[in-house]
Amino acid sequence: MTDSAARHPPPIADSPGTVSRTLAALDLQNRRTFLLFVGPTVVVLVAIIIFPMVYSLATAFRFSVLYKPQASRFVGFSNFSSLLGSEYTQVAFLNTAIYTLITVTIEMVAGFFLALLLSRAIYGARYFRTALMVPILISPIIVGLSWRFMYNPSIGIIDQALSGIGLAKINWLTDSKIAFWAVMVPDIWQWTPFVTLVLLAGIHSISPEIREAALLDGLRLRHMIRYIYLRMLVPVIVVILLIRFIDALKTFDVVFILTQGGPGLSTMLISIRTWTLGLINLNMGQAAALSYMIVLVMSVFVVGLLRLLKQRVG
Amino acid sequence: MTSSTTPKFERWQVNRRHLLKTIGAGAVMLGAAPTRLLAADATLKVWAASGQRWEFANKGVAPLFEAANPGTSVQITGTPIGEYGSKVAAAMAAGSTEWDVIQLDYAQLPQFAPAGWVAPLDQWIDADEEYKKSLSDIPSNVLALYRSDGKQYGVPADSNAMMTYYRADILDKYGMKVPDTWDEVVEIAKELHNNKSGIYGYVGSLGRGLYAYLGLLPVIWSYGGEIWDEKTYEIKIDKGDAGFKALSVLTELVKYGDPASVNGTDDEVNSSMASGNSAMAPSAWGNTVMNDPKYSKFADAIKTTVVPAGKPGLKVPAMGGLGHMVVQRSTQKDLAWKYVRFVTSDDPAVGKAWVDNTGQPARLSFLTNPQFVKEHPHFPTLADTLKVARPYGGGLPEAYAIADVIGTVVSSIISGDIAVEPGLKKVGDETYKFLTDNGYSATR
Numbered sequence A: 001m002t003d004s005a006a007r008h009p010p011p012i013a014d015s016p017g018t019v020s021r022t023l024a025a026l027d028l029q030n031r032r033t034f035l036l037f038v039g040p041t042v043v044v045l046v047a048i049i050i051f052p053m054v055y056s057l058a059t060a061f062r063f064s065v066l067y068k069p070q071a072s073r074f075v076g077f078s079n080f081s082s083l084l085g086s087e088y089t090q091v092a093f094l095n096t097a098i099y100t101l102i103t104v105t106i107e108m109v110a111g112f113f114l115a116l117l118l119s120r121a122i123y124g125a126r127y128f129r130t131a132l133m134v135p136i137l138i139s140p141i142i143v144g145l146s147w148r149f150m151y152n153p154s155i156g157i158i159d160q161a162l163s164g165i166g167l168a169k170i171n172w173l174t175d176s177k178i179a180f181w182a183v184m185v186p187d188i189w190q191w192t193p194f195v196t197l198v199l200l201a202g203i204h205s206i207s208p209e210i211r212e213a214a215l216l217d218g219l220r221l222r223h224m225i226r227y228i229y230l231r232m233l234v235p236v237i238v239v240i241l242l243i244r245f246i247d248a249l250k251t252f253d254v255v256f257i258l259t260q261g262g263p264g265l266s267t268m269l270i271s272i273r274t275w276t277l278g279l280i281n282l283n284m285g286q287a288a289a290l291s292y293m294i295v296l297v298m299s300v301f302v303v304g305l306l307r308l309l310k311q312r313v314g
Numbered sequence B: 001m002t003s004s005t006t007p008k009f010e011r012w013q014v015n016r017r018h019l020l021k022t023i024g025a026g027a028v029m030l031g032a033a034p035t036r037l038l039a040a041d042a043t044l045k046v047w048a049a050s051g052q053r054w055e056f057a058n059k060g061v062a063p064l065f066e067a068a069n070p071g072t073s074v075q076i077t078g079t080p081i082g083e084y085g086s087k088v089a090a091a092m093a094a095g096s097t098e099w100d101v102i103q104l105d106y107a108q109l110p111q112f113a114p115a116g117w118v119a120p121l122d123q124w125i126d127a128d129e130e131y132k133k134s135l136s137d138i139p140s141n142v143l144a145l146y147r148s149d150g151k152q153y154g155v156p157a158d159s160n161a162m163m164t165y166y167r168a169d170i171l172d173k174y175g176m177k178v179p180d181t182w183d184e185v186v187e188i189a190k191e192l193h194n195n196k197s198g199i200y201g202y203v204g205s206l207g208r209g210l211y212a213y214l215g216l217l218p219v220i221w222s223y224g225g226e227i228w229d230e231k232t233y234e235i236k237i238d239k240g241d242a243g244f245k246a247l248s249v250l251t252e253l254v255k256y257g258d259p260a261s262v263n264g265t266d267d268e269v270n271s272s273m274a275s276g277n278s279a280m281a282p283s284a285w286g287n288t289v290m291n292d293p294k295y296s297k298f299a300d301a302i303k304t305t306v307v308p309a310g311k312p313g314l315k316v317p318a319m320g321g322l323g324h325m326v327v328q329r330s331t332q333k334d335l336a337w338k339y340v341r342f343v344t345s346d347d348p349a350v351g352k353a354w355v356d357n358t359g360q361p362a363r364l365s366f367l368t369n370p371q372f373v374k375e376h377p378h379f380p381t382l383a384d385t386l387k388v389a390r391p392y393g394g395g396l397p398e399a400y401a402i403a404d405v406i407g408t409v410v411s412s413i414i415s416g417d418i419a420v421e422p423g424l425k426k427v428g429d430e431t432y433k434f435l436t437d438n439g440y441s442a443t444r
Helices: A003-007 A018-025 A028-060 A078-085 A087-118 A125-137 A140-151 A157-164 A176-182 A184-205 A208-216 A221-232 A234-249 A253-259 A270-280 A284-313 B016-032 B035-039 B055-068 B081-093 B106-112 B122-126 B129-137 B140-146 B168-173 B182-194 B210-222 B242-256 B259-263 B266-274 B333-343 B348-356 B370-375 B379-388 B399-414 B420-437
Strands: B042-049 B072-079 B101-105 B160-167 B280-285 B302-305 B322-326
Touching: A028 A284, A078 A087, A078 A284, A087 A125, A087 A176, A087 A184, A087 A221, A087 A234, A087 A270, A125 A184, A140 A157, A140 A184, A140 A253, A176 A184, A184 A234, A184 A253, A208 A221, A221 A234, A234 A284, A253 A270, A270 A284, A270 B081, A270 B399, B042 B055, B042 B081, B042 B333, B055 B072, B055 B333, B055 B348, B072 B081, B081 B101, B081 B106, B101 B106, B101 B333, B106 B140, B106 B322, B106 B399, B122 B129, B140 B322, B140 B379, B160 B168, B160 B379, B182 B242, B182 B280, B210 B242, B210 B280, B210 B399, B242 B259, B242 B399, B242 B420, B259 B266, B266 B280, B302 B379, B322 B333, B333 B348, B348 B370, B370 B379, B399 B420
Parallel strands: B042 B072, B042 B101
Antiparallel strands: B101 B322, B160 B280, B160 B302
């Protein structure tokens, strides 16, 4: 390698097609070095991401039950059609859609107003902001177990408190009419702070001049929210929506620990259904098919949101 | 940039001294490794469900096996019971040669035996007359759980069945007698609820899926009913009145019992009884928790009896238990068998190690051994219960899958989402659909 080559390394590939161009531009020794550094990463990515994805996609089109290896065969879209025809899957999809819509909406609204509040000069806001981190840092398993104890009608703090003020105890997780709403609370509790903190950072990034100008123009708070904050925070909101929607659609741990999808099908989510198909029924074909159906739904949503983001930012 | 301003990590390198230091540290760590592992000529890998009854019990017996077989080391790995079965199945399906012995739920044998994942034990059993004779100590219906297609694939060191746990002091206090029928269980639950004793008269594990399915079995069987006929695959739950009675009993019990029952697993039952919240768990799995003063201050007051009857005298609990099996792909099957033989032997020292380490034996001589009974007062009840208990799953490889389907509808019924009568029809319809979808010639 010449001194000048060492001092001026070739540009890093940052767009499609530049990898091959970069390789072509390199001399033999540099090309070897490049492949030596990039090669292992590519191998690892193929081994742990690309191969499992392709393999599971192929499994989705096969009859693949772990304990019937001899019966494994290609069945086309049969796994998908039987899943779509199943009441359990339909309920799970519907529940997941409602769960996602409600939890994310509440988290966004509550998170926005909390962020707005914390953006003001409030005594102790600094400590409150730190405290907000706590729920985010707790593992979902622990969140699930804690809320299971809190919801327990005999020993749980919530029903104890209700009894203390003379109200009747509520069977939060065992009454199928209440359980679905009760399992949303831990999610909202855990993730509203995340929305708050990210929006707070967004609010702080709005130039003070803009806010001052708006105030001089005599804008009221609701107008400030509508014309300043919401408009300027669109990119941040879209990113939060993206993260939270994907997370909420995948929710498993907390709900599984709280109710295992019961009573009946009242808290059955698509992730719990997938778990049942894969790890109880050992039907890998159907579990893979359902996973890809979830991926499809998520992809449609993500593409939609990204387009919105592109339009707004553009 | 001078060396003094270069960050430390930029200057980091491995020189000869570093290399020697690393090798030295490695040697010290190797020296500190358990000497028994290094000295072992052979290492036997045993995979069991984690915690009480399984992992701990195996770990209690393993040192005796190692002492009896110098040069052999036993490594026991525990996996939580909820994921153990599927993980073992996944490992076997992937052709793993890592494991020598597994301790498997009998309900999974119809998956494992036809798939060729476990080895038949008959060649070893037949060659060992003394051991073969000693197997008569294990109830024949328990031993039969591990037989498939005429071959013996496992021998149980562990056994279990549902039994009634009750608080003798509470029943005495309110002048109630130990219930003999499900109707009496409902009466007790109702009375304790109505007299505002602050204690529930019932707790059960009726969580959606497997638990609710298992919760239904001892009740419907005791009324002489079936969900489906295990030989003809005829759907029977909505024929006759047994299904209706069984689901009505469960619905009533949930109304007056500990609300945690609706999503309940064994944990809810054990904690509700151990903490004194409930006075009765009429179909709880045998366990070493409730009678243990370490876990419950009511341990002495908690007694056991065989599950209640539906029809007079008809008591039919569901059977549990995990048996030891030799993995077909093990590269040391003879040694694996040696361990299975040892852990399931009638040697009282092995039995003591098993029981002392939370094991629940399958041998009647152990279950009735006065020394063991003193430690675990529910053992004699378990011995009585095993005689009348029935296996669940109907011998289907899809046992867990069908349990999930049935248990989901049962959960909807007991939580009041569906009334008992239409619920019964739904259980029948779902069972029929499941069986026909899986290639069984079910009839409605």
